[in-house]
Amino acid sequence: MGARSRWLMISVGLGILLNPLNSSMISVAIARLQNVYRLDFTVVSWIIFSFYIASAIAQPIMGKASDLFGRKKIFLTGLVVSFVASLLAPLSPNFGWLIVFRIVQAIGTSMMVAVGMAIVRIHITEKQATALSVLSIFLSGAAAIGPFIGGVLIHWWDWSSIFFVNIPFVVASFLLAWRMIPEDEPPTSVARNMSFRKWLDLIDASGILLFTVGLVALLVGLLSAKSSGHVSLWHIIVGLIGLVLLLAFVRHELKTTSPFIPLRTFAKYPAMTWVNVEFMLVNVLFYSLFFGLPSYLQMVRHVSEYQTGILMLALGLCSLVASPIAGRWIDKSGPRPALLVSAVLMTFGSVWIVTLNETSPVISVCLALAAFGISNGLNNVGMQAALFKSSPKEIIGVASGLFNTSRYLGTILSSLLIGIVMGGKFSFEGFRVLGIILTVIALSLVFMSRQRRESGQLQNSNEAR
Incomplete structure (x- = not known):
C-alpha cells in the first residue's frame, strides 16, 4: 500500500470515527447534563434517542445522495456540518437547542460513515481487505474508548469539552480529505436532470x-x-x-x-430476518448496559466521571481484544459456537448486575463489563458472518443496510427500556429491574443460538444424506 493510499485511509478514518465516538462519549455525561439543565432522567435520555434516530435515517439517505452528487462532496460536507454542530452545541441556551445541534451532529457524522467505506473500496485497490479492516478498527475503537475519553474530558474541563474535542479531528480530516480523496466523476445526465420530486421519491x-x-x-x-x-x-x-x-x-x-426500509426482504428471507432480530436484541442488551451502567455508577454510587470512564474502559478493551480472536475462531468453526458463548456471557453479565447491591465494591462491576465486552467482540464478527451466511449474494448490499438498521433499532430500544424502567430518576431499584429484564433477553438469545446450532446440524445431516 502506497503512501497516498495510507494518507487517504487516515483522512477517511479520522472522519468516520466521529459518529461512534460521539455516540459513546455521551454515556458518561448524562448525569452532568441532568444537573446542569435540572431535568429528569427521561428528558435527558433524548440526547441519546435523537442521535441514533437521526443516524439511522441519515446514513441510508446520504449513501443514495453520494451516488448522485459525489462521495467526496458528501464527505467534505459532512465534516463542515460536524464542525458547525460541535462548535455551537456547547453554546446552547437550553436543552432543546442542545438536542437540535446533537441531531445536526448525527447527520454530519453519518454523511462520512455512509460514504467512507465506499471511498476506500473504490480508490484503494491493493490490500483492500486490510484497508477496510483498519477502518473497522477506527469505528470499533472509537466506540470502545469513547466513555473513557468522555470521562477524562468532563473531569478536567466540563461537558462542553466532549463537543469541542471533535474540532481537531474534523480539521485534520478535512485538510487531508481535500487533498487525498480523488475528485468525483461528473454526475450522469440522469442525476443532473433529476427533479426534486424524483429525489424525494428515491429516498x-x-x-x-x-x-x-x-x-x-x-x-x-x-x-x-x-x-x-x-x-x-x-x-x-x-x-x-x-x-x-x-x-x-x-x-x-x-x-x-x-x-426506506425494504420490509419485503424480511418476509422473503426468514433466515436473514432471524439474524437481524438476534442482532437487534444483542444491541438492546449491550447498549442498555453501555448507557445504564455509567448512570448507575454516578447517580447511585456517586463515582466521578473520570473513574467511571476508567471502569468503562474494561468494556472497550475486552471487546477490542476479543474481536480478532473471534475472527480466527469463526473462520474455523463458523458463527454458531461463538454466538452461543456470547449469549452465555451476556446472561452471566446480566445476572451479575442483579446480584449487585448498594454496598458492593465498585470494582466488581468490571466482571459484568468484561463479560459484555467479550460478548460484544464475538458478536461484532459472529453476527456479520451469520448475516453473510444467511443472505443471498445478489442482495448482500440490501442485507448490510438492514443489518445496520437493526443495530440502530436495538440502540433506540435500549434507551427506551432504560427510560421506561427508570422514569424520572435513575435508582438502584430500577437498575436491578433492568438487570432482570436483560437476563430474560439474554436467556432468549441463548435459546435462539441453540436452536440455530440444532437447525444447522440437522441441515448438515440432511445434506450428507
Missing part, C-alpha cells in the same frame, strides 16, 4: 416522515407517562398516534418501489 421521503414522526410520538407517549407517574389521556393519544403512523409506515414500505 422515500414519505416513509422517512412516517417512521420519524411515528417513532418520536410513540416514545413521547411512553416516556412522558412513565416520567409523570400516571397515564393521562394526552399520553394515550400521543402514543396511539405514533402507533398508527408506524403501522402506516409498514403498509407504505410494503407498497413503495424504493422503500
Whole structure:
C-alpha cells in the first residue's frame, strides 16, 4: 500500500470515527447534563434517542445522495456540518437547542460513515481487505474508548469539552480529505436532470416522515407517562398516534418501489430476518448496559466521571481484544459456537448486575463489563458472518443496510427500556429491574443460538444424506 493510499485511509478514518465516538462519549455525561439543565432522567435520555434516530435515517439517505452528487462532496460536507454542530452545541441556551445541534451532529457524522467505506473500496485497490479492516478498527475503537475519553474530558474541563474535542479531528480530516480523496466523476445526465420530486421519491421521503414522526410520538407517549407517574389521556393519544403512523409506515414500505426500509426482504428471507432480530436484541442488551451502567455508577454510587470512564474502559478493551480472536475462531468453526458463548456471557453479565447491591465494591462491576465486552467482540464478527451466511449474494448490499438498521433499532430500544424502567430518576431499584429484564433477553438469545446450532446440524445431516 502506497503512501497516498495510507494518507487517504487516515483522512477517511479520522472522519468516520466521529459518529461512534460521539455516540459513546455521551454515556458518561448524562448525569452532568441532568444537573446542569435540572431535568429528569427521561428528558435527558433524548440526547441519546435523537442521535441514533437521526443516524439511522441519515446514513441510508446520504449513501443514495453520494451516488448522485459525489462521495467526496458528501464527505467534505459532512465534516463542515460536524464542525458547525460541535462548535455551537456547547453554546446552547437550553436543552432543546442542545438536542437540535446533537441531531445536526448525527447527520454530519453519518454523511462520512455512509460514504467512507465506499471511498476506500473504490480508490484503494491493493490490500483492500486490510484497508477496510483498519477502518473497522477506527469505528470499533472509537466506540470502545469513547466513555473513557468522555470521562477524562468532563473531569478536567466540563461537558462542553466532549463537543469541542471533535474540532481537531474534523480539521485534520478535512485538510487531508481535500487533498487525498480523488475528485468525483461528473454526475450522469440522469442525476443532473433529476427533479426534486424524483429525489424525494428515491429516498422515500414519505416513509422517512412516517417512521420519524411515528417513532418520536410513540416514545413521547411512553416516556412522558412513565416520567409523570400516571397515564393521562394526552399520553394515550400521543402514543396511539405514533402507533398508527408506524403501522402506516409498514403498509407504505410494503407498497413503495424504493422503500426506506425494504420490509419485503424480511418476509422473503426468514433466515436473514432471524439474524437481524438476534442482532437487534444483542444491541438492546449491550447498549442498555453501555448507557445504564455509567448512570448507575454516578447517580447511585456517586463515582466521578473520570473513574467511571476508567471502569468503562474494561468494556472497550475486552471487546477490542476479543474481536480478532473471534475472527480466527469463526473462520474455523463458523458463527454458531461463538454466538452461543456470547449469549452465555451476556446472561452471566446480566445476572451479575442483579446480584449487585448498594454496598458492593465498585470494582466488581468490571466482571459484568468484561463479560459484555467479550460478548460484544464475538458478536461484532459472529453476527456479520451469520448475516453473510444467511443472505443471498445478489442482495448482500440490501442485507448490510438492514443489518445496520437493526443495530440502530436495538440502540433506540435500549434507551427506551432504560427510560421506561427508570422514569424520572435513575435508582438502584430500577437498575436491578433492568438487570432482570436483560437476563430474560439474554436467556432468549441463548435459546435462539441453540436452536440455530440444532437447525444447522440437522441441515448438515440432511445434506450428507
